[in-house]
Amino acid sequence: MKRYSTPTRFAENRPLSASFFKTAGTHIAGGVNGNLRYFTPFPITFKKAKDAWLVDLDGNPYVDYLLSYGALMLGHGHPVIKEAVQNVWDQLGTSAFGAAHPMEWEMALELHKLYPSMEKMRFTNSGLEATLFALRLGLAFTGKTHVGKFEGHYHGSHDHVLVSVNPDLDQAGNPTAPEAVPETLRLPDYYLKHTVVLPFNDLPACEKILTKMKDQIGIVILEPFQSGYIAADQEFITGLRDITKQLDILLVFDEVKTGCRITLGGAQQFYHVQPDLTALGKVVGGGFPIGVVGGRGDILEFSSPQHAGKHEDIVFHSGTFNGNPISMAAGLATIRYLSQSNRFEDMVHRTQMLRKGIETLAQDYGVPFKTIGEGTIFNVVATNRKMTNYRDVASLQKETRMALDYLLMDHGVYSKPLNRFSLSDAHGKREIEITLDGFERSFSKLKSNIPL
Numbered sequence: 279m280k281r282y283s284t285p286t287r288f289a290e291n292r293p294l295s296a297s298f299f300k301t302a303g304t305h306i307a308g309g310v311n312g313n314l315r316y317f318t319p320f321p322i323t324f325k326k327a328k329d330a331w332l333v334d335l336d337g338n339p340y341v342d343y344l345l346s347y348g349a350l351m352l353g354h355g356h357p358v359i360k361e362a363v364q365n366v367w368d369q370l371g372t373s374a375f376g377a378a379h380p381m382e383w384e385m386a387l388e389l390h391k392l393y394p395s396m397e398k399m400r401f402t403n404s405g406l407e408a409t410l411f412a413l414r415l416g417l418a419f420t421g422k423t424h425v426g427k428f429e430g431h432y433h434g435s436h437d438h439v440l441v442s443v444n445p446d447l448d449q450a451g452n453p454t455a456p457e458a459v460p461e462t463l464r465l466p467d468y469y470l471k472h473t474v475v476l477p478f479n480d481l482p483a484c485e486k487i488l489t490k491m492k493d494q495i496g497i498v499i500l501e502p503f504q505s506g507y508i509a510a511d512q513e514f515i516t517g518l519r520d521i522t523k524q525l526d527i528l529l530v531f532d533e534v535k536t537g538c539r540i541t542l543g544g545a546q547q548f549y550h551v552q553p554d555l556t557a558l559g560k561v562v563g564g565g566f567p568i569g570v571v572g573g574r575g576d577i578l579e580f581s582s583p584q585h586a587g588k589h590e591d592i593v594f595h596s597g598t599f600n601g602n603p604i605s606m607a608a609g610l611a612t613i614r615y616l617s618q619s620n621r622f623e624d625m626v627h628r629t630q631m632l633r634k635g636i637e638t639l640a641q642d643y644g645v646p647f648k649t650i651g652e653g654t655i656f657n658v659v660a661t662n663r664k665m666t667n668y669r670d671v672a673s674l675q676k677e678t679r680m681a682l683d684y685l686l687m688d689h690g691v692y693s694k695p696l697n698r699f700s701l702s703d704a705h706g707k708r709e710i711e712i713t714l715d716g717f718e719r720s721f722s723k724l725k726s727n728i729p730l
């Protein structure tokens with residue numbers, strides 16, 4: 279297949295995005311509010327969105343598979359969410375109490391129904407805050423000093439977990455005992471020394487590392503589906519649960535991506551495995567900022583201010599907008615909508631239709647793509663091999679997928695280059711047909727090596 283280098287049509291079709299990116303860079307560092315939002319030659323700037331659709335500054339429409347990194351499970355501007363948020367204004371009169379209100383309790387009940395492992399919980403404003411608090415709780419509860427995390431797994435942008443998210447293979451060391459590689463400039467040495475990197479889907483290697491460091495490692499965090507689409511093998515995740523229990527190490531499922539997307543009850547329902555703690559985010563905020571830490575009551579109670587004693591005896595957690603009524607209302611509306619009969623199953627069915635369509639087209643055009651994933655998330659990968667961990671992802675030939683991504687954007691399909699695909703309730707038959715048409719045109723160009 280041709281080596282594509284400069285996506286010239288991409289730039290030609292988006293002059294306003296190009297010039298906005300330059301303007302934005304004058305006061306916004308790098309022109310983006312998040313490094314993951316950047317891609318070359320410039321990220322697309324959007325001016326509006328509706329249902330499953332995005333429109334960029336230049337007026338180009340796209341079927342949206344990024345969906346704000348999977349958060350918008352009902353699509354853009356769903357009526358039930360608009361109504362729920364409007365009701366907060368009309369009935370409660372405010373967007374924030376900075377104090378307790380009944381909707382927090384309603385949300386806790388709904389989440390407990392879907393995630394029985396979350397006996398108690400706390401709300402935060404992002405997934406990053408949720409994983410940070412989960413780890414703080416776990417270390418305080420166990421009295422140990424080290425965190426175990428898996429190579430290639432992302433848990434948000436805080437120091438303990440900005441380790442070996444996307445390491446260069448020449449620094450990553452032995453696949454069965456990976457090195458801790460910093461993900462950010464001058465990460466304090468403390469975090470590199472206190473974060474132990476584990477190999478995903480390799481139970482014997484994990485058992486060896488965890489057993490050796492059982493007195494130091496207090497808590498292990500993982501994405502049960504790496505990057506939302508690479509499944510843990512059932513034996514791996516069951517085995518990890520057993521080993522961590524035996525070694526008195528807490529286990530956290532970071533379900534910020536997978537929550538309400540693999541099944542409504544997340545990956546833990548899919549695998550029938552109960553973690554000690556769970557981090558949620560994205561979908562459960564219905565398009566507004568949220569994070570949730572939930573789990574064993576005895577662990578969560580470590581943050582209870584009702585415990586007598588000095589403040590250093592309590593795990594600190596606070597946040598101005600924690601549990602704010604807008605996020606609660608939008609999240610509740612989303613969960614209740616998705617819990618109506620067959621809604622979630624229909625979305626999964628549409629996801630499967632789309633994946634099948636892509637794979638059939640890939641075969642017809644002789645291009646090397648397949649889809650992997652579960653529930654309402656998948657990715658399109660240029661390989662026939664089984665994908666089991668970070669090393670498999672890192673050794674993929676990314677150029678072919680990048681070439682596909684630029685073609686897809688020119689044919690009205692957006693997931694951001696190299697990103698996974700998430701579906702929403704607004705992705706109906708029409709959107710799927712348009713998407714498959716975009717894939718067909720893109721595959722046809724890739725096949726005939728037409729330059730971008």
Ligand SMILES: Cc1ncc(COP(=O)(O)O)c(C=O)c1O
Pocket residue numbers: 347403404405406407409432433434435501532533534535559560568
């Ligand atoms: C698995 C996982 N954990 C944590 C986070 C961080 O969430 P947020 O971006 O809300 O801080 C993300 C974000 O993509 C995520 O995918």
